[in-house]
Amino acid sequence: MDELLILVGGLLAITVFAAVEYYRQLQKVRREYEKAREVIGDIVVSFNRQLNQEASKTELVAYKVEALSSKSExxxxxAEETHKRVQSLEEKLSEVLEYREEVSAKISEVDGKVSALSTSLERLNSKFSEIEEQTRQFSMVPEAKIEAVIPIKREKALAPLTETELSVLEMLASEGPKTAPEIKERIKLSREHTARLMKKLYEGGYLERDTSKIPFKYNVKKEMENLLKKKETETPAQ
Incomplete structure (x- = not known):
């Protein structure tokens, strides 16, 4: 009986010791589990943080790639527009070069014409010099330029003349040669009227005209002057 109690007590003690040890091991395992869970939690949090960072980086890279793609487009x-412009400029440059060749040809042609004109001008200048020299030589010899006398027809002597025309003839016969402006001042007519009158007297053969100077000088012809003098001598006798 005592042995049984001792055995039961021993088994009970062993059971209690085993239970205590099991509890201690269980607490230890629990603490290790808590630590492991905390470590795993930290790892998960760190992983999530890294994952978020990587996601942000991925989004940034995607944005940059998209931006680069847009920039590339x-x-x-x-580049295509530049290529087209370069082609257009090449075409225009080709046209300009062709036009330049045409202009160069025309310039050469104009140079030839200018050279020919220069030669002609030199010849003309030489001829002008000769003419001036001849004119200078002729000017040294005084020469009256009296136009050819138109003969007076006897039947048209004094009868067709007006009083003004007759007074002009008498004035020229008594005072000598005069210009049309001088005659205009004396007879008090307009310049056009005076010019027509002098033309009529000249073409009628009453006057002769000196063209060596401008304005021309008009003078009564000798034949007409004799007729006027004869008329003056006949008038007192009547």
């Missing part, structure tokens, strides 16, 4: 469009 713009750059490609600009």
């Amino acid at each position: 713009k750059a490609l469009n600009k």
Whole structure:
């Protein structure tokens, strides 16, 4: 009986010791589990943080890639536009070169014409010099330029003349040669009227005209002067 109690007590003691040890091990495992859970939580939090950072970086990279893609498209469009402009400029440059060749040919042609004109001008200047020299030599010899006398028809002597025309003839016969402006001042007629009158007397053969100077000088012809003197001598006798 005592042995049984001792055995039961021993088993009970072993059971209690085992239970205590199991409890201690269980607490230890629990503490380790808590630590492991905290570590895992930290790892998860850190992983989530890194994952968020990587996601942000990925979004940033995607944005940059999209921006670069847009820039690449713009750059490609600009490159195409630049290529088209270069082609257009090359075409225009080709046209300009062709036009330049045409202009050069025309300039050469104009140079030839200018050279020919220069030669002609030199010849003309030489001829002008000769003419001036001849004119200078002729000017040294005084020469009256009296136009050819138109003969007076006897039947048209004094009868057709007006009083003004007759007074002009008498004035020229008594005072000598005069110009049309001088005659205009004396007879008090307009310049046109005086010019017509002098033309009529000249073409009628009453006057002769000196063209060596301008304005021309008019003078009564000798034959007409004799007729006027004869008329003056006959008038008192009547």
